[in-house]
Amino acid sequence: MNNTLNLLIGLAMGLNLMALGSGRLPSVIRTVAIQGMVLGVMPLLIEEHIQWLALAIAVGTVAVKGFVIPQLLQRAMRAANIDREIEPFIGFIPSLLLGAGGTIGAVAVARVLPLLPEHAGSLLVPGALASVLTGFVMLIGRTKAISQVCGYLILENGIYLFGLLLLKATPLLVDAGILLDLTVGVFVIGIIVDRIQRAFDSLDTRKLTILRE
Numbered sequence: 656m657n658n659t660l661n662l663l664i665g666l667a668m669g670l671n672l673m674a675l676g677s678g679r680l681p682s683v684i685r686t687v688a689i690q691g692m693v694l695g696v697m698p699l700l701i702e703e704h705i706q707w708l709a710l711a712i713a714v715g716t717v718a719v720k721g722f723v724i725p726q727l728l729q730r731a732m733r734a735a736n737i738d739r740e741i742e743p744f745i746g747f748i749p750s751l752l753l754g755a756g757g758t759i760g761a762v763a764v765a766r767v768l769p770l771l772p773e774h775a776g777s778l779l780v781p782g783a784l785a786s787v788l789t790g791f792v793m794l795i796g797r798t799k800a801i802s803q804v805c806g807y808l809i810l811e812n813g814i815y816l817f818g819l820l821l822l823k824a825t826p827l828l829v830d831a832g833i834l835l836d837l838t839v840g841v842f843v844i845g846i847i848v849d850r851i852q853r854a855f856d857s858l859d860t861r862k863l864t865i866l867r868e
Contacts, residue, residue, distance in 0.1 A: 683805050
């Protein structure tokens with residue numbers, strides 16, 4: 656089971672790099688959706704005996720991260736009539752190099768942390784650290800609001816992976832709280848994106864710098 660879990664976490668870390676290296680918004684949204692679905696099934700692999708709460712959280716996570724939020728982002732993208740990140744603050748190649756370096760660093764850092772024996776051979780900590788770093792790079796390095804929302808989602812996925820470390824101590828309470836915060840946060844961000852589009856006829860967040868009191 657641990658090998659399957661590590662395989663899925665490795666896939667999620669690879670999807671981080673795909674999101675960093677892509678300038679096409681539909682591809683980034685699909686990448687985030689796939690990552691959300693991959694992470695959604697992990698509680699079922701960690702739990703020795705599948706309970707109804709674990710199953711409910713897994714189904715809810717897959718539904719929200721894999722379908723509901725990507726659909727909302729695609730609708731916003733079509734409404735804004737954009738499909739590509741043109742001039743990011745941090746270029747795609749430097750972003751990819753930062754992501755790859757951060758992933759290697761996350762694996763190195765995880766090896767020296769005093770983890771519990773059951774987590775020593777797991778990629779949960781490296782995957783969480785790499786995803787948080789990837790999310791920060793996309794939040795800081797992209798100019799389109801939709802790309803920044805995708806960065807927020809990837810960052811949240813890293814926090815979600817950290818929450819899985821406490822799965823047995825707090826049975827899915829952490830993951831349920833994270834999922835609720837994610838849902839509320841994305842809807843708030845959706846409202847902000849809509850207001851940006853209405854005010855500037857664009858989703859380029861650099862235009863916010865022209866605002867004055």
